Amino acid sequence: MKILVIGASWVGDAMMSQSLYRLLMQRHPNAKIDVMAPAWCHSLLKLMPEVNLPLVMPIGHGVLSLRERYQLGRALKKNRYLQSIVLPNSFKSALVPFFSSISQRTGWRGEMRYGVLNDIRTLDKQAFPLMIQRYAALAFDRDRIHHAADLPSPLPWPHLTVSASDIDQVLQTFMPNCILPLIGFCPGTASGLAKRWPHYHYATLAEALIRRGHQIVLFGSVQEQASGEAIKASLPPDCRRHCRNLVGKTSLEQAVKLIAACRGIVSNDAGLMHVASALQRPLVALYGPTSPDFTPPLYHQSRSIRLISGGCKIRKYEENTGYHPALIAIQPTQVLNALQSLLL
Incomplete structure (x- = not known):
């Protein structure tokens, strides 16, 4: 057939x-x-x-x-x-x-x-x-x-498998001398600032993880480069060498393989969040005006954080007017605690 x-x-x-x-x-x-x-x-x-x-x-x-x-x-x-x-x-x-x-x-x-x-x-x-x-x-x-x-229960969730050799190859290309455990951030979205966790919150979280012995890797498309640059620029100077900004610098295929190499992922409600989920990476997903009630991460070792309930429609002209209050309200300590609970 x-x-x-x-x-x-x-x-x-x-x-x-x-x-x-x-x-x-x-x-x-x-x-x-x-x-x-x-x-x-x-x-x-x-x-x-x-x-x-x-x-x-x-x-x-x-x-x-x-x-x-x-x-x-x-x-x-x-x-x-x-x-x-x-x-x-x-x-x-x-x-x-x-x-x-x-x-x-x-x-x-x-x-x-x-x-x-x-x-x-x-x-x-x-x-x-x-x-x-x-x-x-x-x-x-x-x-x-x-x-x-x-429908059958449970539904078969998306699941991607990347070979160890493919992971090693892409690490040699982008992270050749790194021996620290990787934590990936996916700070962009296709639909503008209103659905992004603020860059300064990502930077605060990155600093906390770096001081705990992790290497931060930033992922995203060419259109999202400003997010990666803003996060790295907001870090204290002594932390920046442990934050690798790959936003807009990899193909989607390379990003998938690098995400597979990460110990954990923090992401906005965006496409790479679903990739991380399908790769079965411990994942913290951050929601504001969008809702996990429709498109949640489909992996048991994931946590969704949303501080409001119900629908919250964002009009097209509002997408880049600024960060949404519901995402600003999510504090880095909340995300850090959720991520650490998944990494235990």
Whole structure:
């Protein structure tokens, strides 16, 4: 059985989708699952043994490109997929399987996708409160799963495995002379300051860990470089040599391998948090306006810290107006105590 999945466009969503692939392989052990996703995502997909072949989605996020989607769909027709599963909720994301004439095209209704999907599901958000549950439900027949309680328990969580040789190689590249235990920080987010723990709190935590004998490593994308620079600059001069700022200086694949080398991770609610969770690294996840009620870290040795309850919507224009009060209120001592409890 050949299945085409139209994958997610964000790191965290890409990681959580692995639970779907694991369930599909449990149901169909001989299935071949191809995942079409942006090229940057392939370094993650290649670490998922359930994925047969990562396919490049050449059309940018948010772009319709109707003719290109038609041509892409017709080109994929030769692969003879029996089913497609569309994870994004947009209308355009369902067009490639439609143009491929795949007989069963599965997904949530999303943007009124009647016709382009013929195995369409209507989402009751209260019935499936977690994103991982919404992905997992698509592995089963529509009439079988009506509520999260109908899903197998426990759900197979995302899980990445990196070889010791790969870890050693990337350590030689970026941390060749370090003998101290590594603690990784993921201080950025794709959506601006409002969802980031303040850089000065990260610096205070880094100083405390350095004085306890740890090496700090900062991870993130090129767009998040200012976060890493601000943290290192806020450290006392004698601590800076024990803080390696790799924000924007590694590929995603290299960052994954370096995170696997860390004894523990502290992260905002961001994609690398889900990577650390899937690598089964002890993890403290920091939430403000976003909530662990929807996308928590999926690892038993993790702690989520959030000091407010309920929803807290951040408008687009507010994302870079400053740190959110709910994140400012999380004190470094709280995070340090939570991390130390995981490292015992």
